[in-house]
Amino acid sequence: MLSPIFRAQGVHKHFGPVHALKGVDLDIYPGEVHALIGENGAGKSTLMKVLSGAHLPSEGQLFMIGEEFIPSDPQHARESGIAMIYQELTLAPHLTIEENICLGMEQSFINKNFAAKIQDALDMLGQDHLSPNTKVSTLPIGTRQLVEIARAIVNDAKIVILDEPTSSLSTADTKALFKVMNKLRDQGVALVYISHFLEEVQEISDRYTILRDGQSCGSGMIEDITVQRIIELMVGRSMDDMYPRMGHEITEEILSVSNLAGSPLPKNVSFKLHKGEILGIFGLVGAGRSEAMRVLFGLDPMESGQIKMLGKTYKSMSPAKSLKNGLDFLSEDRKAEGLAQGMSIAINTTLSSVKGVFINLKDELKLAGTWAIKMRTKCHSVEDPISSLSGGNQQKVALARMMYHNSQILILDEPTRGIDVGSKSEIYAFIQELAQEGKSIIVISSYLPELQGVCDSLAVMYRGNLSPVRKIEDWDEHTIMEYATTGTNQEESA
Amino acid sequence: MKNIFAKLGMILPFLGLIFVFLIFTGLIAAFEPDSLSRFLSMRNMQTVLMQTTIVGIGALGMTFVIISGGIDLSVGSIIALATVVTASVMNLGALGTYGNDWAVSGFWVFIGCISAIVAAALCGLVTGVISTKGKIVPFIVTLGMMQVVRGIAKWIGKNEMVRTPDNALQTFMDPVHTTLFFAPGVYILLFLTISTFLVLKYTVFGRYTYAIGSSENTARLCGIAVSRYRIIIYTLCGAFTGVAGVMQYATLGSGSPTEAVGLELDIIAAVVIGGGSLDGGEGSALGTIIGALMLQVLRSGCVMLGVPSYIQEIILGSIIVAAAAIDRLKHKKAKK
Numbered sequence: 001m002l003s004p005i006f007r008a009q010g011v012h013k014h015f016g017p018v019h020a021l022k023g024v025d026l027d028i029y030p031g032e033v034h035a036l037i038g039e040n041g042a043g044k045s046t047l048m049k050v051l052s053g054a055h056l057p058s059e060g061q062l063f064m065i066g067e068e069f070i071p072s073d074p075q076h077a078r079e080s081g082i083a084m085i086y087q088e089l090t091l092a093p094h095l096t097i098e099e100n101i102c103l104g105m106e107q108s109f110i111n112k113n114f115a116a117k118i119q120d121a122l123d124m125l126g127q128d129h130l131s132p133n134t135k136v137s138t139l140p141i142g143t144r145q146l147v148e149i150a151r152a153i154v155n156d157a158k159i160v161i162l163d164e165p166t167s168s169l170s171t172a173d174t175k176a177l178f179k180v181m182n183k184l185r186d187q188g189v190a191l192v193y194i195s196h197f198l199e200e201v202q203e204i205s206d207r208y209t210i211l212r213d214g215q216s217c218g219s220g221m222i223e224d225i226t227v228q229r230i231i232e233l234m235v236g237r238s239m240d241d242m243y244p245r246m247g248h249e250i251t252e253e254i255l256s257v258s259n260l261a262g263s264p265l266p267k268n269v270s271f272k273l274h275k276g277e278i279l280g281i282f283g284l285v286g287a288g289r290s291e292a293m294r295v296l297f298g299l300d301p302m303e304s305g306q307i308k309m310l311g312k313t314y315k316s317m318s319p320a321k322s323l324k325n326g327l328d329f330l331s332e333d334r335k336a337e338g339l340a341q342g343m344s345i346a347i348n349t350t351l352s353s354v355k356g357v358f359i360n361l362k363d364e365l366k367l368a369g370t371w372a373i374k375m376r377t378k379c380h381s382v383e384d385p386i387s388s389l390s391g392g393n394q395q396k397v398a399l400a401r402m403m404y405h406n407s408q409i410l411i412l413d414e415p416t417r418g419i420d421v422g423s424k425s426e427i428y429a430f431i432q433e434l435a436q437e438g439k440s441i442i443v444i445s446s447y448l449p450e451l452q453g454v455c456d457s458l459a460v461m462y463r464g465n466l467s468p469v470r471k472i473e474d475w476d477e478h479t480i481m482e483y484a485t486t487g488t489n490q491e492e493s494a
Numbered sequence: 495m496k497n498i499f500a501k502l503g504m505i506l507p508f509l510g511l512i513f514v515f516l517i518f519t520g521l522i523a524a525f526e527p528d529s530l531s532r533f534l535s536m537r538n539m540q541t542v543l544m545q546t547t548i549v550g551i552g553a554l555g556m557t558f559v560i561i562s563g564g565i566d567l568s569v570g571s572i573i574a575l576a577t578v579v580t581a582s583v584m585n586l587g588a589l590g591t592y593g594n595d596w597a598v599s600g601f602w603v604f605i606g607c608i609s610a611i612v613a614a615a616l617c618g619l620v621t622g623v624i625s626t627k628g629k630i631v632p633f634i635v636t637l638g639m640m641q642v643v644r645g646i647a648k649w650i651g652k653n654e655m656v657r658t659p660d661n662a663l664q665t666f667m668d669p670v671h672t673t674l675f676f677a678p679g680v681y682i683l684l685f686l687t688i689s690t691f692l693v694l695k696y697t698v699f700g701r702y703t704y705a706i707g708s709s710e711n712t713a714r715l716c717g718i719a720v721s722r723y724r725i726i727i728y729t730l731c732g733a734f735t736g737v738a739g740v741m742q743y744a745t746l747g748s749g750s751p752t753e754a755v756g757l758e759l760d761i762i763a764a765v766v767i768g769g770g771s772l773d774g775g776e777g778s779a780l781g782t783i784i785g786a787l788m789l790q791v792l793r794s795g796c797v798m799l800g801v802p803s804y805i806q807e808i809i810l811g812s813i814i815v816a817a818a819a820i821d822r823l824k825h826k827k828a829k830k
Contacts, residue, residue, distance in 0.1 A: 320717040337711035342775045352716035354698050
């Protein structure tokens with residue numbers, strides 16, 4: 001058996017009072033694709049930042065080829081052979097491929113062989129039609145990712161870390177990327193692949209490590225584990241516990257959106273929503289999911305289309321109008337929009353419901369206290385500012401505001417983004433309870449398992465257009481991704 | 495820990511006021527012992543309160559604007575405009591001519607005051623509409639308004655003082671009043687302080703003002719008509735400034751288009767010293783009044799000590815920066 005090229009042992013990382021990594025072990029062997037799997041917030045990004053030298057571990061050891069390795073900064077890690085390919089591409093679009101690859105290592109400019117080396121790398125990636133002088137801005141997004149990989153090859157990287165590389169790629173680009181990854185593996189490069197698309201993980205990886213709550217909680221050969229088991233390890237409980245299902249009745253139609261368009265997104269959104277229904281909306285980043293719902297709620301102007309809601313017809317919307325007529329919206333951005341961070345829990349709880357002239361502060365505190373208990377919000381006092389709460393508890397305040405205002409239709413935009421696993425399953429349970437009470441709920445998420453676990457029906461957004469709504473059991477991961485990346489469903493059209 | 499700091503934040507301005515007062519008492523006792531009894535006299539308290547009135551009333555209006563995350567640099571000019579409007583409108587109803595049984599009825603004095611307040615409120619309305627509908631930052635809009643309004647004041651006043659017949663309003667700012675003890679203007683300040691306190695704390699309008707300043711996006715999400723409320727807030731600030739302008743007229747006894755230059759800085763400083771944050775979302779009526787009082791105690795103390803006015807300005811400027819720095823520190827502690 002080979003010895004690992006890289007090993008992390010008992011890595012801890014503290015950020016002030018936050019304990020982001022609580023003991024991570026990771027072995028990476030040369031010539032393997034190693035999948036790093038975990039929920040959002042499990043510590044994947046923090047771990048990768050430790051590996052790439054952006055953060056120093058608070059505790060624990062890193063070894064590179066058997067020797068202790070302490071990356072002092074990203075430059076040092078890169079020179080030691082660790083290349084990081086981020087989710088958001090880090091290329092400067094107005095520079096050429098060569099200039100981009102040389103960024104941060106300017107001393108190499110004198111090396112005449114450099115262009116040739118870049119050309120070799122591009123050839124190896126099957127991009128022989130590109131020249132080092134091509135401007136990055138002229139390249140499609142999938143190709144840009146390959147340029148980042150070319151940078152890693154040129155740097156003689158021994159370990160290439162890919163952070164959610166396929167989250168914005170089409171199926172064809174993903175296939176091309178996998179081909180490149182296989183090639184690099186055959187050359188003995190170790191690849192760390194971070195993704196939550198579990199089918200892809202199974203297709204490309206050799207081994208896996210699962211992270212949960214900052215701890216590694218399982219690793220092994222990918223062929224020895226089922227997707228079901230991976231999810232259970234990720235969430236730390238059985239699927240039924242994570243995504244409780246409560247029976248609820250789906251009855252009459254209460255919202256009908258036709259040909260909704262905003263500027264520049266969405267382009268064309270039509271769907272119907274029923275009483276007691278939980279509708280999921282999936283799509284890749286930039287597909288226009290949030291934009292569509294923001295136009296519907298009235299936060300962004302409506303260019304055209306029509307909304308029929310609870311018996312009334314609307315050609316334009318505003319948040320005040322929506323709230324008055326039974327529609328409420330949970331923002332994906334808790335910090336800048338969802339909650340007034342500097343104001344108290346109590347004030348945030350009632351903000352969408354205070355009307356009239358005077359406020360009874362005593363009643364308000366009592367009411368906020370009741371909601372904090374009901375939502376199991378952990379806080380010292382409801383007079384504390386929102387900013388003193390953790391992400392999960394903040395989200396509970398935002399949900400309490402919605403539930404107190406008591407609209408019939410609730411739009412939840414990424415309701416579990418950046419919150420801990422425990423709060424997540426509580427929020428999933430709240431959603432089920434709300435549906436049981438007869439509310440209608442739209443959940444936007446870029447995390448597919450969550451939508452599959454929570455929703456009754458699902459529609460997929462692609463470049464501003466929304467697919468037809470179908471029952472959740474009529475979709476599978478494959479058809480959803482197909483639609484999300486191409487806007488069509490080949491199985492159906494075939 | 496953070497709770498203690500947040501609570502302390504509420505009384506910091508008050509401690510500051512006492513601190514300034516004690517410092518000056520000490521300094522005067524040490525260097526100008528002859529003036530000490532004068533500094534501590536009731537007469538001086540009455541004078542300081544009277545002198546606080548104009549900046550205090552203006553600062554109460556500014557408190558709304560600053561809590562909502564805005565700023566209004568035009569208030570100094572609006573005060574000048576208000577003095578000119580008060581005087582000019584009252585003269586419309588004056589009987590006789592200058593030096594020749596010149597007189598004005600209480601009714602016309604009242605009309606003059608109302609006109610001044612309405613004119614000032616209109617200035618605020620214009621600022622509000624332009625900055626919200628035109629999406630121009632209020633700093634720039636009010637910087638422009640500062641010039642425009644000053645120009646209009648000079649235009650109406652034909653670029654000179656506007657004399658008026660003697661009237662009762664002119665006694666509103668006499669530091670010592672025979673029956674009321676304090677100058678009548680001080681009671682107006684007191685009334686407006688209590689009103690502002692109640693409005694900010696116990697009304698939906700006050701709540702919205704804080705919410706808009708704390709997070710405009712959240713306010714919008716919660717169905718608050720942000721633009722409309724901003725316009726109302728600037729208009730209200732204008733109206734308060736108008737009242738301050740009427741008090742300025744009472745002090746001068748005439749309309750003066752060149753009065754109150756730079757007074758917007760004192761007014762903004764009072765709010766900031768009193769705990770108002772230029773980032774919005776924070777500030778209070780009581781804090782603002784304490785801020786305004788502190789500025790005045792400082793001035794009065796400097797005068798007694800014989801500190802030259804340029805040194806006063808340096809001290810004043812330093813205090814404003816220190817208040818802002820304390821505010822930063824407070825926030826830093828609260829975050830962690």
